[in-house]
Amino acid sequence: MLGEPFTKARNVIQTLEDNGYEAYFVGGSVRDYLLNVPIGDIDIATNAKPDEMLKLFKRTVPVGIEHGTVLILDGEHEFEVTTYRVEGEYDDFRRPDSVEFVRDITLDLSRRDFTINAMAMSLDGDIIDPYGGQEHLLQKEIHTVGQPKDRFTEDALRMLRAVRFASQLNFKIAHDVNEAIKEYGSLIKYVAVERIQVELFKMFKGVGLKQGLHSLNMTQLYKSLPLFKGEHSLVRSLIETVQDPIPFENVVIATLSLLSKDHDLNDWVKAYKLSNKLKRESLHVLHCYDEYKRKGISETLVYHVTHDYFVHFLELVFIIDREKIETSELTTLFEQLPIQSRSDLAVTGHDLMNMFPSVRKGPWIGEYLSKIEQLVLQGKLKNNRTEIESQVKRWKEQESN
Numbered sequence: 511m512l513g514e515p516f517t518k519a520r521n522v523i524q525t526l527e528d529n530g531y532e533a534y535f536v537g538g539s540v541r542d543y544l545l546n547v548p549i550g551d552i553d554i555a556t557n558a559k560p561d562e563m564l565k566l567f568k569r570t571v572p573v574g575i576e577h578g579t580v581l582i583l584d585g586e587h588e589f590e591v592t593t594y595r596v597e598g599e600y601d602d603f604r605r606p607d608s609v610e611f612v613r614d615i616t617l618d619l620s621r622r623d624f625t626i627n628a629m630a631m632s633l634d635g636d637i638i639d640p641y642g643g644q645e646h647l648l649q650k651e652i653h654t655v656g657q658p659k660d661r662f663t664e665d666a667l668r669m670l671r672a673v674r675f676a677s678q679l680n681f682k683i684a685h686d687v688n689e690a691i692k693e694y695g696s697l698i699k700y701v702a703v704e705r706i707q708v709e710l711f712k713m714f715k716g717v718g719l720k721q722g723l724h725s726l727n728m729t730q731l732y733k734s735l736p737l738f739k740g741e742h743s744l745v746r747s748l749i750e751t752v753q754d755p756i757p758f759e760n761v762v763i764a765t766l767s768l769l770s771k772d773h774d775l776n777d778w779v780k781a782y783k784l785s786n787k788l789k790r791e792s793l794h795v796l797h798c799y800d801e802y803k804r805k806g807i808s809e810t811l812v813y814h815v816t817h818d819y820f821v822h823f824l825e826l827v828f829i830i831d832r833e834k835i836e837t838s839e840l841t842t843l844f845e846q847l848p849i850q851s852r853s854d855l856a857v858t859g860h861d862l863m864n865m866f867p868s869v870r871k872g873p874w875i876g877e878y879l880s881k882i883e884q885l886v887l888q889g890k891l892k893n894n895r896t897e898i899e900s901q902v903k904r905w906k907e908q909e910s911n
């Protein structure tokens with residue numbers, strides 16, 4: 511009997527089975543279950559066609575009906591259920607032109623990227639594994655289902671997914687897969703950079719990041735990735751410098767900017783179409799790091815680092831200056847600051863608004879909080895409500911004169 515999170519889907523699978531259909535868990539959840547690592551999203555595959563699913567379940571959203579996917583809502587849970595399918599011709603190395611629904615799970619599994627992702631599992635925990643996924647899990651190797659060339663020319667992103675899984679699972683890429691990536695790596699230029707970005711961040715988060723970076727190097731796939739291609743020594747510097755997974759995306763971008771020779775943070779932001787939020791965060795972490803290099807740690811902590819960014823800043827310092835820095839020293843210094851974040855201040859934005867009920871809510875609140883924060887950090891103002899309020903009143907008076 512399977513435990514959480516599979517039991518949540520019991521109703522959906524049981525309903526399909528009670529009505530004469532098959533339904534299995536497929537993809538990443540089966541792989542992660544067999545590896546005994548935390549399970550992410552649950553995907554279900556069935557031989558029921560989309561219109562049959564719509565008839566069977568009351569609460570559904572046809573999220574990708576032309577590709578066979580229906581979102582089924584059950585209580586507070588929702589599950590993506592996809593009709594067994596094979597994919598038509600791919601003529602752009604990205605997406606199939608069409609899909610064809612089939613009634614056989616083995617056919618559905620045959621269209622998937624890697625053997626470890628091409629297994630299905632029943633509600634009772636029986637595994638369907640036609641392509642040797644379990645054996646490859648034991649061998650810790652990434653093999654494609656069928657010929658690597660076929661899988662990679664269908665969807666060129668799969669080559670980067672191989673590298674990502676090498677990192678995420680700390681697996682090796684099988685020799686024939688490695689060779690095919692060398693041969694077809696340049697096709698990745700047809701893939702949207704947003705999809706590349708997702709896989710790269712997943713790679714940096716992987717417990718086997720070293721393995722992932724070695725695979726990126728050995729397959730030479732980096733030569734076809736935006737910016738990496740002009741930075742000949744970047745992957746090698748990453749291998750030498752980065753010891754552990756990097757869970758924070760802003761730290762990944764700051765690290766790439768610091769280690770690349772010819773590109774700065776703005777280049778990375780543009781080339782990978784990063785969000786404004788991520789750009790802001792990465793800039794801030796990088797700015798803190800620059801200040802720390804120029805002025806030393808105490809000055810940087812007092813003027814620039816708040817708790818929200820402390821772990822990120824710490825992580826970047828640790829990555830780049832691992833040999834030179836004692837992180838416990840840094841943490842102690844940080845803990846000795848009068849406040850560790852804005853929320854430790856004795857006043858809130860709400861308090862400021864209540865002090866001046868006739869003044870409209872606006873950017874002045876954030877600006878005042880930021881000034882207060884700086885003065886408190888620098889020891890020029892006590893973190894005490896009465897003193898802060900007097901200071902704020904003085905500012906307001908000066909403004910109205």
Ligand SMILES: Nc1ccn([C@@H]2O[C@H](COP(=O)(O)OP(=O)(O)OP(=O)(O)O)[C@@H](O)[C@H]2O)c(=O)n1
Pocket residue numbers: 536537538539550551553621622623624627628665667668671
């Ligand atoms: N380019 C792709 C993307 C996905 N898949 C198949 O679709 C499944 C689900 O894909 P996705 O959610 O992207 O990845 P997971 O394998 O679930 O891995 P994770 O959740 O760890 O990202 C994969 O397992 C694989 O069988 C594929 O064959 N080719």
